[in-house]
Amino acid sequence: MVDAAARRQLGAQGEDLAAAWYEGRGYQVVARNWRCRDGEIDLVVRHGRVFVFCEVRARTTDAFGAPVETVTRTKQARLRRLAARWLEDEAGMPALSIRFDVASVLDGRLEVLEGAF
Numbered sequence: 001m002v003d004a005a006a007r008r009q010l011g012a013q014g015e016d017l018a019a020a021w022y023e024g025r026g027y028q029v030v031a032r033n034w035r036c037r038d039g040e041i042d043l044v045v046r047h048g049r050v051f052v053f054c055e056v057r058a059r060t061t062d063a064f065g066a067p068v069e070t071v072t073r074t075k076q077a078r079l080r081r082l083a084a085r086w087l088e089d090e091a092g093m094p095a096l097s098i099r100f101d102v103a104s105v106l107d108g109r110l111e112v113l114e115g116a117f
Contacts, residue, residue: 010105014058015042017110018103027052034086041082043103049096053083054112058105067104068113076100076117 019029022045030051031044043054055075057067064070079100087095102116 010058010060011056013108014056014103014105014110017105017108018043018054018056018112019045021103021110021112022052022054031086031090034082034090036082036085036089038085039078039082041079041086044086044090049093050099051083051087051091051095051097052099052101052114053079053086054101054103055079055116056103056105060107062106067106068102068111068116071102071116 015032019032022029022043025047027045027047029043029045031041034041034044041053042056043052045052045054055071057070059067083098083100087098099115100117102113104111104113
């Protein structure tokens, strides 16, 4: 069993990899681990007025399935609500478009599924 500190470290490393991936493609990271009473958004990045809300899933093994498979419909609906709230409260400009991505980190390897839902 992995302890809570190790899980947090794995998650932070996954978020670092995903943030670097976006930055390498010209995106600006505008929020990390944005929280409100309804939940948390791992990464918010933007390119111009295109905002991307990214759920990062990091795992050391695929014994329980691929990381991307763990983003359930319930989680997707929560992320949509959180994104609407973030856009209203934090964006500072109207979005031209929005997208929801899932970044999977498995054993240190990153795969970003753009437009995952």
